[in-house]
Amino acid sequence: MEDQRSSSHSDGSATESSPLFGRSYTYWSPVEEGVTLSWRDLSVYVLLKQKGQPYKRIINNVSGAVRAGSLVALMGSSGAGKTSLMTALAYRTADHTVVEGDVLVNGQPMGDYMRDISGFMHQVDLFIDHLTVSEHLHIMARLRLDRRTTSQERKQRVLEIMRNLSLLKCRRSKISTISGGEKKRLSFASELLTDPPLLFCDEPTTGLDSYSAQKLIAMMNLMASSGKTIVCTIHQPSSQIFKMFSQVILLASGRLAYMGATSNAAEFFESLGYRIPANYNPADFYIRTLAVLPVSEDSCKQAIKTICDHFAVSDFAKEIDVIVQYEFHMARTMQIPTLFTKSRSFRKGPFCWTKLTWLTYRYLLEIVRKPTTHLLRILHKMLPGLIMDPILFVSVAYTIAGLRQDLHSFSLTLLVTIITMNVATACGLMFSNAFESVPSAFSVLVPFDYILMITSGIFIKLSTLPVILSWTKYISWLMYSMESLSIIQWNGVHNISCEYINPEIPCTTEGREVLDKLSFSQNNLLRDIISMIVICIVFHLLALFFLWKRIRK
Numbered sequence: 001m002e003d004q005r006s007s008s009h010s011d012g013s014a015t016e017s018s019p020l021f022g023r024s025y026t027y028w029s030p031v032e033e034g035v036t037l038s039w040r041d042l043s044v045y046v047l048l049k050q051k052g053q054p055y056k057r058i059i060n061n062v063s064g065a066v067r068a069g070s071l072v073a074l075m076g077s078s079g080a081g082k083t084s085l086m087t088a089l090a091y092r093t094a095d096h097t098v099v100e101g102d103v104l105v106n107g108q109p110m111g112d113y114m115r116d117i118s119g120f121m122h123q124v125d126l127f128i129d130h131l132t133v134s135e136h137l138h139i140m141a142r143l144r145l146d147r148r149t150t151s152q153e154r155k156q157r158v159l160e161i162m163r164n165l166s167l168l169k170c171r172r173s174k175i176s177t178i179s180g181g182e183k184k185r186l187s188f189a190s191e192l193l194t195d196p197p198l199l200f201c202d203e204p205t206t207g208l209d210s211y212s213a214q215k216l217i218a219m220m221n222l223m224a225s226s227g228k229t230i231v232c233t234i235h236q237p238s239s240q241i242f243k244m245f246s247q248v249i250l251l252a253s254g255r256l257a258y259m260g261a262t263s264n265a266a267e268f269f270e271s272l273g274y275r276i277p278a279n280y281n282p283a284d285f286y287i288r289t290l291a292v293l294p295v296s297e298d299s300c301k302q303a304i305k306t307i308c309d310h311f312a313v314s315d316f317a318k319e320i321d322v323i324v325q326y327e328f329h330m331a332r333t334m335q336i337p338t339l340f341t342k343s344r345s346f347r348k349g350p351f352c353w354t355k356l357t358w359l360t361y362r363y364l365l366e367i368v369r370k371p372t373t374h375l376l377r378i379l380h381k382m383l384p385g386l387i388m389d390p391i392l393f394v395s396v397a398y399t400i401a402g403l404r405q406d407l408h409s410f411s412l413t414l415l416v417t418i419i420t421m422n423v424a425t426a427c428g429l430m431f432s433n434a435f436e437s438v439p440s441a442f443s444v445l446v447p448f449d450y451i452l453m454i455t456s457g458i459f460i461k462l463s464t465l466p467v468i469l470s471w472t473k474y475i476s477w478l479m480y481s482m483e484s485l486s487i488i489q490w491n492g493v494h495n496i497s498c499e500y501i502n503p504e505i506p507c508t509t510e511g512r513e514v515l516d517k518l519s520f521s522q523n524n525l526l527r528d529i530i531s532m533i534v535i536c537i538v539f540h541l542l543a544l545f546f547l548w549k550r551i552r553k
């Protein structure tokens with residue numbers, strides 16, 4: 001094996017090329033040589049935060065390898081762990097998910113670069129319906145292609161992709177009007193724009209008729225034969241579609257039930273006594289065999305365990321293991337230089353402001369195409385949300401509560417309420433940009449809000465706040481708001497009994513002292529309003545920072 005590996009490279013350096021993959025091992029170049037993905041002892045856990053069961057294992061210690069130029073079907077019954085395994089291999093796991101084990105890309109531990117060398121086609125199509133197919137692809141090209149790509153090259157690339165994926169005839173149609181199959185192809189086309197050597201597709205054929213599904217997989221097959229590595233999760237492929245996959249990974253309850261050549265799967269199952277009936281779709285047969293039926297749950301689980309255990313010691317598993325061991329061995333011994341090859345072959349994404357400009361342009365296009373909905377939405381957010389709501393609220397509450405009946409106090413109360421509303425909105429904006437999902441944003445925002453509310457001065461005397469909460473006075477717009485509203489009402493009042501209850505009763509000395517001690521002065525009012533405006537600006541800046549970070553991703 002060692003002898004076969006030695007060859008020479010064009011730059012004169014000695015290379016190690018594997019008889020298994022026909023690629024060199026002296027440098028790391030997924031873009032030029034395609035991607036061989038290998039993983040060892042991979043487990044995926046989701047954190048449940050439940051008492052007694054803090055996490056759940058979804059993928060159970062699986063190893064495997066996928067060579068450059070393969071089209072791989074990742075199959076199993078619902079809940080088997082297909083999406084979890086694929087997202088772990090794609091370096092795109094969701095929040096609260098922990099991946100344990102090693103994944104190598106041509107012998108290099110996977111990392112942030114995965115987003116540069118791979119595409120991920122999601123199960124749900126995320127489109128802006130009012131754009132045309134061509135507009136969508138041109139904007140995606142602006143957002144994804146290398147910043148050094150010329151305008152001519154970009155146009156050429158979009159045209160080529162539309163031609164390859166048979167989208168030319170519908171290029172001027174709005175996305176809302178094209179068929180399901182065309183939408184899937186458009187989604188695939190968006191991922192192909194950067195020509196990634198590695199592609200992950202989550203149920204690309206779901207919702208397609210058999211003809212469109214076959215056409216899509218045939219395209220993938222063609223791309224795989226040109227050197228791409230394509231991994232697809234797939235449900236119930238027809239026999240013709242199933243045959244187009246070079247490799248199949250069958251998962252059951254997070255374990256490997258089979259991995260290897262599609263054509264060999266029948267032999268493995270037959271060796272365990274599971275013979276595919278004549279005229280039966282093999283894919284259906286495997287999924288059925290690995291499904292847990294509610295009527296016979298225990299026996300199904302036992303049968304699945306037996307299949308997985310047999311696979312683990314089978315020749316098919318050993319064949320995969322040879323590839324995995326070899327990849328890991330080469331990774332350990334070759335010390336593949338990464339920086340050189342990265343700078344040579346890696347794309348440089350568009351600048352952040354380019355992305356922001358094109359995202360804004362896309363949003364404006366959307367507004368132009370559907371003005372009523374969007375203008376109403378903008379007006380709703382800008383006017384009623386941030387100005388009209390406080391005006392209505394203050395007008396009603398002010399009268400009912402019988403607060404100071406002069407225009408000056410009313411206007412100041414209104415101003416403070418509008419600013420408070422704006423700071424709260426800016427805080428929400430910051431949290432929604434900082435977190436990946438609504439639940440995770442809420443899990444921090446709600447306690448944060450409660451702390452600010454409790455320490456706003458209504459429920460607790462601020463001078464008695466424990467040290468651990470004393471920081472709140474720097475950011476608590478609720479406290480500044482409460483103080484300003486109190487100042488507006490109490491400034492200039494020196495005698496509660498005289499001015500508010502009965503002007504005939506003289507003010508007590510103690511009462512006057514208490515009022516004098518409370519500094520209800522216009523200076524404090526100004527300080528509070530300025531503090532709230534500063535907090536609002538800081539929240540907006542942080543929101544922009546988090547947005548920028550997301551766009552950079």
Ligand SMILES: Nc1ncnc2c1ncn2[C@@H]1O[C@H](COP(=O)(O)OP(=O)(O)OP(=O)(O)O)[C@@H](O)[C@H]1O
Binds near residue numbers: 076084
């Ligand atoms: N965040 C989570 N919390 C709890 N359980 C989870 C979480 N994510 C996934 N699971 C569980 O892990 C198992 C595997 O999920 P996964 O989505 O990977 O399965 P799948 O094979 O892709 O299923 P399907 O074909 O139905 O999409 C399922 O039982 C699922 O309920």
